Amino acid sequence: MTVLIVGTLGLDTIETPFGLKKDILGGSAVHAAMAASFYSQAAIVGVVGADFPTEHLALLKERGIDVSGIEVGKGETFRWSGYYEYDMNQAHTRDTRLNVYNTFDPKVPDKLKKAEYVFLANLDPQLQLKVIKQLDSPKLIAMDTMDFWINNKREALREVIKQVDFLLLNDGEARQFMETPNIPLAAARLRQLGAKSVIIKKGEHGALLFDQGGRHFSAPSYPQEMLRDPTGAGDSFAGGFIGYLARTQDVSSANIRRAIVVGSVMASFNVEDFSLDRMKRLTPQEIGRRFDEFRGFAEFGALNIKL
């Protein structure tokens, strides 16, 4: 089952306490598709400039990713430059150059219009809407967004939210958007806007699900000591999440929880090195072992006393 992923392909310049890397492969669609590719065929809709190294496309193809929806636009590839200080939970942007994304008009190739599992990665919500309109009969749409769109394209953003099954947001953005410091309250309000379910990504603190029935799931945090570059953590989470759902064709409450843990597993690997460096050498065996570790972190039994 193919997962359609719409988002950015870019060249990142990133500084963390572990080094400075220039013009490395990045972008929301790239990180998401890489993670999804361990479970399903991923297909990217996005745009690159003529300066985008073909070796990056070759790497995506190697993972079985369908790159037919990647246009080569006039101009330069999207670039993001940022740094993380000592406390790597917070990204600081030095420079964002939309370049070819300034005039990006997403066109879903005909054969991908029937995609049932769709992830709209962080992108202008007006473009996210354009993508939704091109889909034949999506079964499950997940979306991400960020503070920039919350501040500058609020109305379009609300329109997209009404049409998605899963809204993924980090905790800070959820609080800001819904104007409350209380995460459960922010999630409840986001669901009132029309998102069927809300997933709050909390970085080192794990992830929370507030689902259709208002039920709550708290995915365990991973005790990550080997955090080299957090860039793409949220996108690899989303990619693992939707890739697993597409693979299993099971959107039951229980399986959605597993998919969230799969997403957490993929994010935990992604942050262990820059760009896709860790994901490139990741094996299914490692994924299985880490999923089992997550299970071990979360297990506790019933009360063994009579209250």
Add this chain to the structure above:
Amino acid sequence: MTVLIVGTLGLDTIETPFGLKKDILGGSAVHAAMAASFYSQAAIVGVVGADFPTEHLALLKERGIDVSGIEVGKGETFRWSGYYEYDMNQAHTRDTRLNVYNTFDPKVPDKLKKAEYVFLANLDPQLQLKVIKQLDSPKLIAMDTMDFWINNKREALREVIKQVDFLLLNDGEARQFMETPNIPLAAARLRQLGAKSVIIKKGEHGALLFDQGGRHFSAPSYPQEMLRDPTGAGDSFAGGFIGYLARTQDVSSANIRRAIVVGSVMASFNVEDFSLDRMKRLTPQEIGRRFDEFRGFAEFGALNIKL
């Protein structure tokens, strides 16, 4: 099985978005003993001034709490005044008056010296050491501390840490003390200082255990929309934790995890109202139901695909 709790009894003046309450019953030993009393007999060692209302002692006695170790000192009762802003995760101190705790010299009554389960609530580490010296044969000692002692009594604090089974700290304090933003790394360093196990309290994000074997447990967070006053959350967590261990007489890895969830349950109730107001009307049935809710928040099954 009696749980010995050493800490403060005080009168708090607290302002939150839900109101201003003056001179209400508070203190670390009070919140901890109240939570523990649902599982075991709690006994408090501490000191109050002559101005401490006897109705508060009556309330403790009603819960079966042994108050024989509570001295009446010369001077006024310990007082803390603070406020919480819109984001209630952070307490702001307006005023701390140690009063009778300025000259407090903890004396464990003879019959309590044989206590096997001991919680040293937040207090001058030199006093915590004095208490440990008076114990006959403690089976399990848990301790809490705060930034004030980390900054001002670091050597004494390190001495106590060497002697405890469980060090409880909030995440900000752990990072500050061990000089790293990485929580798992901070916990590893705290264990190197000699604490057998470390529990990191993360407020709305739940709690983490790094145990003797270096194993990790991530307790689910509770989606608390009814947060009226966070004061005492950490102490009620600790009280529930140690009260449950004393009741079950089981310090297996599996039971320690349950005890952490019991602590989380007690904290989740404590913050629903000021002082002990919620705990006073709490029933065993409510505790059981909330524990089951926590189980529901954390459950997810094994992967159902072959990787």
